Every structure is written in structure tokens, then in C-alpha cells.
Amino acid sequence: LAKTTQPISMDSYEGQEVNITCSHNNIATNDYITWYQQFPSQGPRFIIQGYKTKVTNEVASLFIPADRKSSTLSLPRVSLSDTAVYYCLVGVSGRGGSQGNLIFGKGTKLSVKP
Amino acid sequence: NAGVTQTPKFQVLKTGQSMTLQCAQDMNHNSMYWYRQDPGMGLRLIYYSASEGTTDKGEVPNGYNVSRLNKREFSLRLESAAPSQTSVYFCASSEGGGPYGYTFGSGTRLTVV
Numbered sequence: 001l002a003k004t005t006q007p008i009s010m011d012s013y014e015g016q017e018v019n020i021t022c023s024h025n026n027i028a029t030n031d032y033i034t035w036y037q038q039f040p041s042q043g044p045r046f047i048i049q050g051y052k053t054k055v056t057n058e059v060a061s062l063f064i065p066a067d068r069k070s071s072t073l074s075l076p077r078v079s080l081s082d083t084a085v086y087y088c089l090v091g092v093s094g095r096g097g098s099q100g101n102l103i104f105g106k107g108t109k110l111s112v113k114p
Numbered sequence: 115n116a117g118v119t120q121t122p123k124f125q126v127l128k129t130g131q132s133m134t135l136q137c138a139q140d141m142n143h144n145s146m147y148w149y150r151q152d153p154g155m156g157l158r159l160i161y162y163s164a165s166e167g168t169t170d171k172g173e174v175p176n177g178y179n180v181s182r183l184n185k186r187e188f189s190l191r192l193e194s195a196a197p198s199q200t201s202v203y204f205c206a207s208s209e210g211g212g213p214y215g216y217t218f219g220s221g222t223r224l225t226v227v
Binding site: 043044045103104106 | 154
């Protein structure tokens with residue numbers, strides 16, 4: 001299973017763009033990159049998923065370079081409510097078994113200040 | 115609303131007691147999972163069920179058993195609770211195949227004294 005490395009914590013201010021980078025040097029050909037958001041006392045919430053290049057939805061953008069050894073979650077114009085832990089995961093999404101479950105690390109704790 | 119429902123939300127057990135955490139999903143997902151989360155830690159996989167009728171161990175299965183009762187329900191049982199099992203337990207489900215993420219329940223906060 002591909003291991004991921006991301007910063008333990010990040011600080012930002014309201015209205016700024018936040019970019020959280022995750023490295024996954026051992027990503028496999030059929031692995032997807034998935035990001036989750038977790039607020040205190042809640043389960044993680046799916047934010048975005050991608051395989052290569054760029055993916056954008058109403059919440060965030062995900063940038064994946066051609067070698068796929070890293071990825072960057074971009075949150076445009078953050079607000080106080082974006083304060084949460086963000087997890088980067090690599091695996092064959094949606095599949096259990098030996099094909100690879102999604103493994104959660106400690107994530108990046110994002111603190112947004114006024 | 116569609117999603118993953120966990121019961122109970124809170125539970126206090128004495129050491130040695132047993133209990134079952136219940137999880138049900140109404141999204142017709144094939145795969146279901148049980149994670150635990152300790153303070154300041156990420157989530158660690160306890161057991162998972164890739165499809166109805168199958169279960170497999172995750173990272174930290176010791177002290178737990180699971181049952182995939184049907185496609186909707188996946189329960190986690192603690193046969194003899196220990197203080198080390200004090201944690202928040204999350205159930206999740208996902209659709210097999212394709213770029214889909216996991217949907218998590220709201221968690222069960224378990225304290226073993």
C-alpha cells in the first residue's frame with residue numbers, strides 16, 4: 001500500500017487560498033488519490049478524488065503532476081468553517097481486500113484564523 | 115437522508131464486559147469498514163467487508179470480531195472490553211469499483227473503565 005506524507009499542521013487566514021501537498025512516492029498504477037475532511041467529533045467527509053492532472057468541484061481543486069508522486073489539495077478563499085483535519089489517501093478507491101484499502105495517516109490540521 | 119447510521123453514539127463499559135456496535139447503510143454499497151480513532155491519531159482500520167459474506171482483518175483486529183449480517187449491516191463486537199479499546203469507532207461504506215470515496219457514520223464514542 002502506498003504511504004503518504006503530508007504536513008502535520010498549517011495555519012491560514014480567512015479569504016486566503018490554502019494548498020496542502022501530499023507526497024506518495026510509491027503510488028501504484030491503479031491507485032486513486034482521495035482527500036477527506038474531518039471536523040471534531042464527526043466522521044471524515046469525502047472532499048475530492050482524482051487520478052491524474054486536475055480535478056475541480058464546488059469545494060476544492062486537486063492537482064496531480066504527471067508522475068503522480070505527489071498531489072496538492074487547493075481550498076480557495078478559506079473561511080473559519082474550513083478549520084479541520086485533512087487526510088490524503090492513496091488506494092484503489094471503493095475496493096476492499098488485497099487490492100488495497102484506504103489507509104488514513106494523521107492528516108494535516110488546518111487552522112483558519114480571522 | 116441516505117448515509118451510514120451507527121448505534122449507540124456513546125457507551126461506557128466496564129473492563130471485561132462485551133458489547134456490539136451496530137452499523138447500517140442505505141446506499142446499496144458493497145463494501146463496509148470499521149475504523150477506530152484515538153486522540154491525535156488518524157483512523158486505523160479494524161476490519162472490513164469487501165462484499166456481503168466476506169470479512170477480513172485490517173491493521174488492528176485483535177480484541178474484535180465482526181459480522182456482515184446482510185448487505186446493509188456490519189456489526190463490530192468487543193467480547194471482553196479492555197481500557198485500551200477506549201476510542202471513537204467509525205463505520206464506513208463504499209461502492210466497489212471506480213472512483214468513489216467512503217461515506218462515514220458519525221461515530222460511537224466508547225469508554226472502557
